[in-house]
Amino acid sequence: MPELPIIDEAKCDQCGLCVSICVCGALQMKDNKITVVKVDDCGWCTMCELVCPTGAISCPFEIVIEDDKK
Amino acid sequence: MTANFDAIKSIPYFTGLSDAALAVVNNHVFEKKAVRGDILVFEGEPAEALYFVVAGVVKVFKTSADGKEQILRIIRPGDSFNDVPALGGRNLASAAAMSAVVLQGIKKKDLEALSREYPQIASNIIKVLSLRVEEMIALVEDFSFRHVNGRVAKILLEYAGNGERPRLTQQEMAAMIGTAREMVGRSFRNLEAEGAIRIERNRIIIADYTALKKIAGITE
Numbered sequence: 522m523p524e525l526p527i528i529d530e531a532k533c534d535q536c537g538l539c540v541s542i543c544v545c546g547a548l549q550m551k552d553n554k555i556t557v558v559k560v561d562d563c564g565w566c567t568m569c570e571l572v573c574p575t576g577a578i579s580c581p582f583e584i585v586i587e588d589d590k591k
Numbered sequence: 592m593t594a595n596f597d598a599i600k601s602i603p604y605f606t607g608l609s610d611a612a613l614a615v616v617n618n619h620v621f622e623k624k625a626v627r628g629d630i631l632v633f634e635g636e637p638a639e640a641l642y643f644v645v646a647g648v649v650k651v652f653k654t655s656a657d658g659k660e661q662i663l664r665i666i667r668p669g670d671s672f673n674d675v676p677a678l679g680g681r682n683l684a685s686a687a688a689m690s691a692v693v694l695q696g697i698k699k700k701d702l703e704a705l706s707r708e709y710p711q712i713a714s715n716i717i718k719v720l721s722l723r724v725e726e727m728i729a730l731v732e733d734f735s736f737r738h739v740n741g742r743v744a745k746i747l748l749e750y751a752g753n754g755e756r757p758r759l760t761q762q763e764m765a766a767m768i769g770t771a772r773e774m775v776g777r778s779f780r781n782l783e784a785e786g787a788i789r790i791e792r793n794r795i796i797i798a799d800y801t802a803l804k805k806i807a808g809i810t811e
Binding site for chain 2: 523536538541542568570576582
């Protein structure tokens with residue numbers, strides 16, 4: 522299962538903008554709380570992180586060097 | 592259709608107005624709904640209206656001749672777009688709905704008439720435009736002087752590892768460099784186009800270490 526965006530519940534104000542722009546359905550509003558739902562096709566577009574007004578969503582990148590390039 | 596009166600009250604253009612004045616403004620406000628992907632404003636076309644986002648998210652962007660998109664602003668509920676053209680001539684950038692959106696708009700001619708009738712609106716317009724100029728100057732600075740590609744390259748080299756280094760968001764990288772998040776995304780695309788990096792979902796792979804070091808200005 523691919524890794525999914527991370528939500529900081531302390532910062533989240535449940536405005537729902539992330540849910541409204543999420544193309545793959547990984548983010549949903551359940552019981553007035555933003556929930557990350559496991560999906561296979563989250564392409565890490567990072568739009569949820571971009572639109573979040575409170576900085577509650579993180580889509581971090583791992584940075585690696587290709588084996589034979591260093 | 593009568594627009595939501597409460598939403599108008601919270602818009603910076605109309606702060607400080609009496610209820611009577613707000614009611615007059617409300618008569619000129621129209622509502623517009625759109626779905627994800629709809630283009631709301633086309634760059635280069637004559638400006639027709641000033642828009643406020645009531646619900647959803649809108650992106651304001653410019654597209655280069657080769658189809659590359661640069662997001663200039665993300666508009667969330669309570670904020671406005673097409674401000675400058677609505678007081679000037681043609682649309683300076685395009686705007687598209689990133690989700691289902693509800694907008695309120697005021698036609699250019701109505702806004703002009705209202706600002707003549709209510710000096711408070713004219714004063715508010717000056718404040719909003721002053722803010723827009725500040726934002727644009729910051730963007731010009733980024734484009735012109737800050738060599739964002741090089742600084743992003745440097746951060747990628749510093750944080751490259753095999754799981755032992757912290758992972759970074761674009762927002763964090765932007766904060767480290769002192770630039771807008773949108774500029775980091777643009778740098779990713781530039782570095783990828785140059786073959787220095789490759790982005791595979793949530794992994795940034797340094798594909799050409801030497802080239803990335805050169806872009807970062809590291810010469811040893």
